[in-house]
Amino acid sequence: MGSDDLFKKRREERQKRTFEYKPSRANSFLIITEGEKTEPLYIRGLAKLIEDKLGGSVDVYEMPLIDVTGEGCATNKLIEKTEEIVNKAKVIYQNIWVVFDKDDFTDFDQAIINGRSKGYHIAWSNQSFEYWLYLHFEYSDSALHRKEWVKKLNKSFKEYGLGNGTYQKNYKDIYSMVNSNEGVKNAINNAKRRMSQFDEKKNKPSEFNPGTTMHLLIEELKKYLDE
Known part of the structure; x- marks a missing residue:
């Protein structure tokens, strides 16, 4: 092999290593939702408020990265899709959340178990996201x-x-709409009240109807607004 070919090979190897390297991003959220409309529009509404508040602040060390995508699939298929997105992502997300409903799916409980086993946070609702709203x-x-x-x-x-x-x-401003009269604060308190009766050692999420853990995700994001 000539010197030119050796140089080309080494350059290609360096470029490959650079491509494969994924920096870990602090204050980062990847949020994958079952629905393609309401859930991502709601979460993006909150993310926009965070961006508006922190965007001009000189005291913020690093702006939070909040990537939201609605995939149009549910339960275990959504867990598989999340894994695919994570593997292809150019950064290592600090917080990975998967949002899905019970609806009539029979693998609801197993999907929660599978997602958590991969290190994902699960924001589930039984029966649907509309209960959270x-x-x-x-x-x-x-x-x-x-x-x-x-x-x-x-x-x-x-x-x-x-x-x-x-x-x-398909309301683009669904978050601000339901947040009238401190709606989000009410939802968090109401969800906590309901979920205080949920014992994960005794209850299956599929059998706890109604129920939701959406407040856990929203509380994590709202920290950036409430600071």
Whole structure:
């Protein structure tokens, strides 16, 4: 092998090593959601508030990185998709969250176990994300089908004059809408109240209806607003 070929080979090897190297990013969040509309729009609304608050602050050592993506798949398929995204990412995320619902999936509990075994945080809702949204307005421990939560949200949106008076999945400002009258604070408190009855050693998430751990994720993000 000539000197030129050897130089080319070594350069290619260095470039490959550079490509494979993933820096660890502090204050970073990768949030993968089941839904492609409501969940990512809600979380991005909060992320935008964080960016607006911290963007001009000279006291912030490092701005949080909050990447949100809605994948349109659920439970174990979403865990697999998350692993694929993590492996292809150019950075090592400090916090990886997976957001999905019980709905009618039979592998709900196993998906939570599988996700946690990979080091992911799981924000689950039983039956649906709409239960978490309803907690912004009222507390409830009624075991309802996801369609019933949509009906209850329709009443709340009409009562509070939100959007066009009905709940829709594609409201871009869904976070600010449900945060009227300290809605997010109410939702966190209501979720804590409900989940205080949940014993992970005795209860399966699939059997705890209604239930949600969305407040755990939102509290982590809201720290940047509340500091």
